Amino acid sequence: MVTNSSAALQEAPEQSGAIYVKDVRRVFLNAKGEETVALERANLEIQPGEMVSLLGPSGCGKSTLLRIIAGLDKPDAGELYLDDAPISGPHHERGLVFQDPTLFSWLTVEGNVSFGLKARGIIKEKKGDVDDYIRLVGLDGFQNAYPHQLSGGMAQRVALARALVNHPKVLLLDEPLGALDAFTRMQMQDEILRIWQDRGTTMLFVTHDVDEAIYMSDRIIVMSPRPGKIQEVIEVQLSRPRARNHPDFFLLRSKILEILHFAGEISENYYL
Amino acid sequence: MKTVITEKEGVTTVASEVIPQERSSVATALAAPPGLGRALRGTLIRFLPVVAAAVALGVHVQAPNQQTFAINEQYQTLLGVLLALNFVLFAISLAPSKVRFWLQENAPLAAASVGLLTLWELVTLKLGLLPLPYFPGPDKVLGALLEDWKLIGTSAFYSLRLLFTGYLVGALAGLVTGILMGWSKKWHYWVSPVMKVVGPVPATAWIPLAMVIFPTSFQASASLVALAVWFPVTVMTGSGIANVRNAFFEVARTLGANDRFLIFRVAIPAAFPTIFVGLFMGLGSSFLVLIVAEMIGVKAGLGWYISWVQGWAEYSKVYACLMVIALIFSSVIALLFKFRDRVLVWQKGLIKW
Numbered sequence: 001m002v003t004n005s006s007a008a009l010q011e012a013p014e015q016s017g018a019i020y021v022k023d024v025r026r027v028f029l030n031a032k033g034e035e036t037v038a039l040e041r042a043n044l045e046i047q048p049g050e051m052v053s054l055l056g057p058s059g060c061g062k063s064t065l066l067r068i069i070a071g072l073d074k075p076d077a078g079e080l081y082l083d084d085a086p087i088s089g090p091h092h093e094r095g096l097v098f099q100d101p102t103l104f105s106w107l108t109v110e111g112n113v114s115f116g117l118k119a120r121g122i123i124k125e126k127k128g129d130v131d132d133y134i135r136l137v138g139l140d141g142f143q144n145a146y147p148h149q150l151s152g153g154m155a156q157r158v159a160l161a162r163a164l165v166n167h168p169k170v171l172l173l174d175e176p177l178g179a180l181d182a183f184t185r186m187q188m189q190d191e192i193l194r195i196w197q198d199r200g201t202t203m204l205f206v207t208h209d210v211d212e213a214i215y216m217s218d219r220i221i222v223m224s225p226r227p228g229k230i231q232e233v234i235e236v237q238l239s240r241p242r243a244r245n246h247p248d249f250f251l252l253r254s255k256i257l258e259i260l261h262f263a264g265e266i267s268e269n270y271y272l
Numbered sequence: 273m274k275t276v277i278t279e280k281e282g283v284t285t286v287a288s289e290v291i292p293q294e295r296s297s298v299a300t301a302l303a304a305p306p307g308l309g310r311a312l313r314g315t316l317i318r319f320l321p322v323v324a325a326a327v328a329l330g331v332h333v334q335a336p337n338q339q340t341f342a343i344n345e346q347y348q349t350l351l352g353v354l355l356a357l358n359f360v361l362f363a364i365s366l367a368p369s370k371v372r373f374w375l376q377e378n379a380p381l382a383a384a385s386v387g388l389l390t391l392w393e394l395v396t397l398k399l400g401l402l403p404l405p406y407f408p409g410p411d412k413v414l415g416a417l418l419e420d421w422k423l424i425g426t427s428a429f430y431s432l433r434l435l436f437t438g439y440l441v442g443a444l445a446g447l448v449t450g451i452l453m454g455w456s457k458k459w460h461y462w463v464s465p466v467m468k469v470v471g472p473v474p475a476t477a478w479i480p481l482a483m484v485i486f487p488t489s490f491q492a493s494a495s496l497v498a499l500a501v502w503f504p505v506t507v508m509t510g511s512g513i514a515n516v517r518n519a520f521f522e523v524a525r526t527l528g529a530n531d532r533f534l535i536f537r538v539a540i541p542a543a544f545p546t547i548f549v550g551l552f553m554g555l556g557s558s559f560l561v562l563i564v565a566e567m568i569g570v571k572a573g574l575g576w577y578i579s580w581v582q583g584w585a586e587y588s589k590v591y592a593c594l595m596v597i598a599l600i601f602s603s604v605i606a607l608l609f610k611f612r613d614r615v616l617v618w619q620k621g622l623i624k625w
Contacts, residue, residue: 098519106618
């Protein structure tokens with residue numbers, strides 16, 4: 001859509017951004033002191049530049065896993081690495097976008113997007129990046145708008161630009177499109193794919209939408225609840241760009257629904 | 273556009289894309305062109321202050337006086353000026369302009385204020401319903417103001433100096449303790465009991481102690497004002513910061529923010545709407561403490577002036593001073609709100625005050 005020739009966006013996709021998750025376990029205690037296993041022996045290996053989705057019903061630990069990778073939560077056991085460095089806390093190399101855009105309501109679009117550069121003290125050198133990324137997500141002209149003046153889709157674009165301006169090795173997305181209407185959602189899926197193909201950033205996103213997972217990912221990590229664990233990893237072999245109405249798409253869809261036990265049963269009188 | 277405005281009344285929020293918020297005020301509704309009757313009504317409304325001023329002048333000059341001594345003549349001049357001013361404004365507003373808009377909105381209020389002056393004069397000077405010297409007419413209060421403006425002005429200067437010193441110290445101290453309390457559990461543990469016990473004691477109750485501790489009465493009063501400001505500012509700042517959405521901090525951390533950045537660029541701006549409530553409450557109590565402290569201990573300032581002229585039973589000067597106090601304190605509050613509008617510009621269209 002928007003082809004941008006500025007230097008910031010032209011940086012060669014780095015061959016880094018691999019994630020290793022080994023035997024990660026996370027247990028929550030409730031008020032009575034009983035244990036709930038949110039995540040049990042999670043093992044995961046994500047290649048640089050890969051687009052991977054975590055799919056499953058609520059309570060399967062997919063958000064917990066994402067938060068642990070982001071460094072916002074600590075595992076009770078197991079090891080995590082980004083490339084060769086162990087993950088010990090939040091870092092700008094691992095960008096994060098929530099379902100709620102969580103824009104800083106006291107800052108304009110420009111202020112929000114430049115937040116990371118200011119926090120890291122490199123705003124002077126990278127001033128031009130801010131406008132580049134606002135343009136990248138298609139919000140040129142809205143630099144001075146405040147978050148409450150934006151629609152849900154626009155706000156999520158700002159959140160995306162805010163995370164991307166830091167050039168993260170990995171972008172973590174926690175149900176980023178969950179709050180959007182169906183059409184805005186499909187549009188944003190294409191936008192994210194476009195940015196991913198442009199920048200080659202590793203992306204890991206949580207979703208509970210099977211179609212979204214198939215449409216976007218190279219691999220789908222299917223998770224199941226109680227205790228939360230990785231049930232199956234599915235390679236999506238469909239070529240890109242993908243068609244939402246391709247027969248193979250439906251085939252994969254029904255396979256995943258069966259794994260999740262949500263396919264339903266066809267009753268006999270259906271054909272009568 | 274204009275037809276839309278009447279429909280828009282009652283509808284408050286506008287979602288979707290960026291939409292400039294329009295204020296549909298009484299003025300815009302009244303200024304809508306259709307109908308001669310409406311235009312006539314508008315003209316009449318704008319004429320009201322002229323009528324009110326004419327009546328005020330007429331009553332003052334023509335009606336016989338009951339409270340006899342020392343009628344102040346400048347009051348007549350003031351009413352004359354008021355009449356002329358209102359007439360000029362009305363004349364200008366005959367042609368459509370910004371003045372007309374402004375006058376349309378404010379004419380009823382202006383007329384009512386002048387009417388109140390007339391009423392005041394009627395119950396005092398003209399009919400003598402209220403006893404002297406406690407209830408002088410507006411002419412005598414004006415006279416007192418003109419006679420004693422130098423002393424009132426000096427007193428106002430001393431009061432403002434005390435107010436600003438105390439307020440700034442108290443607000444800064446409140447911000448610091450509030451931020452520490454809101455940010456760190458340890459600080460909250462140790463400071464909050466002190467707050468709970470010391471905070472509710474009215475600052476004026478410390479006057480005897482303050483007079484002993486501080487070498488000058490200025491320092492004593494300034495610290496009492498500061499104490500009165502410190503309490504609400506600390507409470508509101510602490511609670512504001514403790515209630516900032518955790519997601520803001522999480523996002524900021526993943527964007528590379530350290531603790532210092534989190535405090536100054538996330539916690540404080542996010543909590544500022546609450547902090548401002550504390551600053552506002554603190555300002556209110558600082559006025560109270562200021563006047564009381566001046567009445568009791570300090571030998572200067574507006575509080576001192578009031579109790580001094582009261583001693584001489586010069587009540588017209590008491591009223592004159594009260595008016596100056598009202599003017600100054602409301603201006604100070606207006607100043608604080610201007611500051612808020614600058615800092616909270618992002619709330620424009622989001623929250624109504």
